[in-house]
Amino acid sequence: MNGEEIVLMLGNEAIARGALEAGVRVAAGYPGTPSSEIIEVLAEWAKEHGIYVEWSTNEKVAVEVALAASFCNLRSLAAMKHVGVNVASDTLFTATYTGVRGGFVIISADDPSCHSSQNEQDNRLYGPHMYIPILEPHSPQEAKDITMYSFELSEKFKIPVMVRTTTRLSHSRGNVRLGPIPNIAKEGTFERSPEEMSCLPSNARKMRVKLIEKIKSIEEYFNDSPFNCINGDSKVGIIASGLAYAYTMEALRALKAEEKVSVLKLSTLYPLPKKLLASFLEGKEKVLVVEELEPFIESYVKAICCELGIDSRVEGKNLIPLAGELTPLIVLEGIASFLGEKLVSKSGFKLEVEVPPRPPVLCAGCPHRSTFYAIKSAVRKMKVDAIYPSDIGCYGLGFYQPLEAIDISLCMGASIGIACGLSKFSGKIVIATIGDSTFMHAGIPALINATFNPSNFILVILDNGLVAMTGHQPSPVTGVNAMGEKVKVVLPEDLVKACSISFCKIVDPYYLEATISTIMEAIEHVQKGLGPAVVISRRKCALTLLREARDGKIKIAKNRVDEEKCVGCLACIKLIGCPALLPFNGKVIIDESICTGCGLCGHVCPFKAVMRVET
Amino acid sequence: MNILLSGVGGQGILTLAELLGDAAILDGYEVRVSEVHGMAQRGGQVVCHVRFGKNVYSPLIIEGASDMLISLEVLESLRAARYLKHEGVVIINSLELPPPLAIIKGIKYPSINDAIKEFMKITKKIYVINSMEIIKRNRLPAATINTIILGSAWATGELGLSRDSLIKAMIRRFGEKWKDINIKAFEEGAKYLSETGVAKV
Numbered sequence: 001m002n003g004e005e006i007v008l009m010l011g012n013e014a015i016a017r018g019a020l021e022a023g024v025r026v027a028a029g030y031p032g033t034p035s036s037e038i039i040e041v042l043a044e045w046a047k048e049h050g051i052y053v054e055w056s057t058n059e060k061v062a063v064e065v066a067l068a069a070s071f072c073n074l075r076s077l078a079a080m081k082h083v084g085v086n087v088a089s090d091t092l093f094t095a096t097y098t099g100v101r102g103g104f105v106i107i108s109a110d111d112p113s114c115h116s117s118q119n120e121q122d123n124r125l126y127g128p129h130m131y132i133p134i135l136e137p138h139s140p141q142e143a144k145d146i147t148m149y150s151f152e153l154s155e156k157f158k159i160p161v162m163v164r165t166t167t168r169l170s171h172s173r174g175n176v177r178l179g180p181i182p183n184i185a186k187e188g189t190f191e192r193s194p195e196e197m198s199c200l201p202s203n204a205r206k207m208r209v210k211l212i213e214k215i216k217s218i219e220e221y222f223n224d225s226p227f228n229c230i231n232g233d234s235k236v237g238i239i240a241s242g243l244a245y246a247y248t249m250e251a252l253r254a255l256k257a258e259e260k261v262s263v264l265k266l267s268t269l270y271p272l273p274k275k276l277l278a279s280f281l282e283g284k285e286k287v288l289v290v291e292e293l294e295p296f297i298e299s300y301v302k303a304i305c306c307e308l309g310i311d312s313r314v315e316g317k318n319l320i321p322l323a324g325e326l327t328p329l330i331v332l333e334g335i336a337s338f339l340g341e342k343l344v345s346k347s348g349f350k351l352e353v354e355v356p357p358r359p360p361v362l363c364a365g366c367p368h369r370s371t372f373y374a375i376k377s378a379v380r381k382m383k384v385d386a387i388y389p390s391d392i393g394c395y396g397l398g399f400y401q402p403l404e405a406i407d408i409s410l411c412m413g414a415s416i417g418i419a420c421g422l423s424k425f426s427g428k429i430v431i432a433t434i435g436d437s438t439f440m441h442a443g444i445p446a447l448i449n450a451t452f453n454p455s456n457f458i459l460v461i462l463d464n465g466l467v468a469m470t471g472h473q474p475s476p477v478t479g480v481n482a483m484g485e486k487v488k489v490v491l492p493e494d495l496v497k498a499c500s501i502s503f504c505k506i507v508d509p510y511y512l513e514a515t516i517s518t519i520m521e522a523i524e525h526v527q528k529g530l531g532p533a534v535v536i537s538r539r540k541c542a543l544t545l546l547r548e549a550r551d552g553k554i555k556i557a558k559n560r561v562d563e564e565k566c567v568g569c570l571a572c573i574k575l576i577g578c579p580a581l582l583p584f585n586g587k588v589i590i591d592e593s594i595c596t597g598c599g600l601c602g603h604v605c606p607f608k609a610v611m612r613v614e615t
Numbered sequence: 616m617n618i619l620l621s622g623v624g625g626q627g628i629l630t631l632a633e634l635l636g637d638a639a640i641l642d643g644y645e646v647r648v649s650e651v652h653g654m655a656q657r658g659g660q661v662v663c664h665v666r667f668g669k670n671v672y673s674p675l676i677i678e679g680a681s682d683m684l685i686s687l688e689v690l691e692s693l694r695a696a697r698y699l700k701h702e703g704v705v706i707i708n709s710l711e712l713p714p715p716l717a718i719i720k721g722i723k724y725p726s727i728n729d730a731i732k733e734f735m736k737i738t739k740k741i742y743v744i745n746s747m748e749i750i751k752r753n754r755l756p757a758a759t760i761n762t763i764i765l766g767s768a769w770a771t772g773e774l775g776l777s778r779d780s781l782i783k784a785m786i787r788r789f790g791e792k793w794k795d796i797n798i799k800a801f802e803e804g805a806k807y808l809s810e811t812g813v814a815k816v
Binding site for chain 1: 624646647651671714715719
């Protein structure tokens with residue numbers, strides 16, 4: 001893939017390619033939808049192009065590793081989802097003070113509509129808060145070009161630069177023209193300059209003054225950025241950025257209004273280029289700002305109009321919704337209303353049949369299903385009133401019917417801190433669940449707290465050996481790193497013991513009875529007030545089991561329904577909701593292509609109609 | 616050209632979308648392919664938008680503007696129905712995968728005839744492909760469902776992509792080793808559609 005070839009490329013892959021073409025030497029991140037493919041792709045290319053790539057334990061560490069590489073005069077990149085930037089923000093807020101040496105680019109992949117996130121925060125707002133320049137592309141080609149430009153910008157002004165993408169761009173494919181990959185075999189070098197890199201108060205005060213000056217110069221620079229452009233010369237204007245620009249262009253075409261409206265496409269979002277905006281606004285009767293989530297550009301545009309005495313009418317969030325991802329239809333309706341055009345609905349198609357929902361479910365044979373089932377069984381048997389804080393991972397699906405095993409879920413690692421508080425103030429038995437990687441990411445300080453400030457709750461660590469939800473990236477328990485090197489394993493049980501926790505037991509959730517009785521013991525332990533009790537529920541991800549079985553590495557059993565015994569009561573489906581169980585001719589059949597033989601269906605079947613078949 | 620693909624996570628919708636995107640690039644178009652799905656690896660609904668033409672900006676198709684709807688599962692064809700334009704083409708793989716939640720909540724799973732009746736309100740171009748039957752009859756691997764459906768879509772004459780580019784894209788993605796099997800699956804899918812014609816209730 002060298003030269004002038006045009007290929008179909010994922011937005012995230014285009015960002016990675018842009019970094020590679022810009023001569024990136026170091027990349028770090030933590031998996032999180034919709035950002036994960038950036039680091040994954042760079043890791044695949046690492047050996048061939050001599051770059052260093054890592055999955056760090058969390059986003060803060062990733063930013064620190066990449067920033068350090070920049071301090072060593074290497075171009076570096078850190079990639080994460082929007083909420084990952086919150087974790088990294090402590091470092092980033094001060095990294096703008098120290099500035100950088102090698103170009104340093106942070107990718108923030110935002111998730112409007114919370115497709116796979118707990119919130120839809122708009123990370124453009126970090127721009128004015130951190131004083132970090134932000135750019136946003138609107139197509140895969142531009143994602144590559146802007147990433148390359150951001151490295152130049154970062155080095156020119158000696159400042160970290162953020163590229164903001166969203167799910168729709170990160171996960172869409174488009175034509176991308178490949179450029180050459182520079183052949184740089186570069187070693188890092190470090191020149192000491194403690195006053196520029198140590199943010200002690202005496203230094204930080206001076207750094208802030210410098211930072212303000214930098215941002216002013218960058219604003220000037222952005223006035224002439226090739227990624228901002230104005231089309232048309234009309235008294236009616238639209239300002240749009242990112243995907244909102246793409247939808248705007250389609251809407252204007254659909255309304256045959258391309259000639260009637262002039263469009264300012266903005267890609268440099270912080271600092272916003274004042275001169276460029278003023279020249280666009282001057283003489284406009286009215287202007288609509290089309291942007292996803294917060295009125296970030298709109299507020300600034302209104303402020304400029306006020307400051308410079310421009311009397312254009314500025315519209316935005318009165319026509320474009322504040323919540324949720326934009327779609328071509330939403331933008332079309334907003335623009336039609338702005339232009340005073342009536343829309344004729346093309347599809348008056350109303351379905352008469354009810355379409356049942358199909359939310360994502362835990363996979364067939366998912367060990368989390370068995371663990372959740374065991375937790376609920378233990379609670380039933382002990383007749384206790386339990387509450388369930390949980391965390392971020394596939395196991396979040398335990399919230400839904402029929403498992404309903406989650407009461408509280410906020411952000412990475414929160415289950416344990418919340419459990420510390422709940423155990424003291426709720427008067428109930430608290431059973432928290434957290435995945436192995438999430439535990440390593442942000443759970444450990446809270447578990448130390450549980451000993452430091454004695455708290456009686458049960459923590460179940462769901463250890464499936466990797467980061468499952470985002471696509472099977474390695475975690476510290478895996479024994480392999482991003483570049484495929486064998487590394488030492490960090491075991492959750494060793495960490496738990498190091499937190500001076502006396503109750504730490506390991507179970508295999510496929511052995512359901514043993515798992516239930518261990519959780520019952522844990523409940524007794526906290527009832528007696530003996531401190532936190534940790535149960536590590538260890539079983540490889542079901543998808544790993546299937547893959548290993550297909551590759552002949554392991555043998556797995558399958559479950560099969562005995563047609564003679566099955567009465568078609570559907571208790572199995574209703575109680576565990578496993579997608580391998582399918583109603584068929586008044587009975588149930590098991591899809592053996594996805595069954596891992598976990599046996600949970602057999603456990604709940606009132607007619608003992610499930611058999612175990614060795615393969 | 617707007618093509619909407621729908622199905623269930625794990626069915627390989629994305630591979631099909633990528634094949635269409637690759638073929639469209641080979642045919643010289645500007646392309647956007649977008650996948651829309653929720654969290655977790657499989658089991659939920661998955662939709663892919665494929666758009667190609669001269670100037671394409673949006674990765675998403677607007678409701679009521681899809682020229683073709685290809686669904687690898689019956690229920691998911693209905694969920695995606697609002698995207699189809701009047702007199703658009705619908706191709707439904709006759710596989711039924713009832714979601715566990717529907718059973719838990721006691722919601723009836725619509726039959727293939729229910730689906731055909733619904734689509735008849737806006738189009739006559741409805742094609743039902745029994746890919747399992749094609750696979751069994753021709754002893755094809757189960758993973759060729761995508762290629763079979765692709766062959767059927769091409770055989771409607773309304774896909775807007777050349778057979779050469781589709782085959783080239785397939786070989787590039789699946790490898791020379793699987794070339795003959797995939798060409799066979801493509802042709803069987805095309806033949807099935809030509810022989811069975813549009814669906815009737």
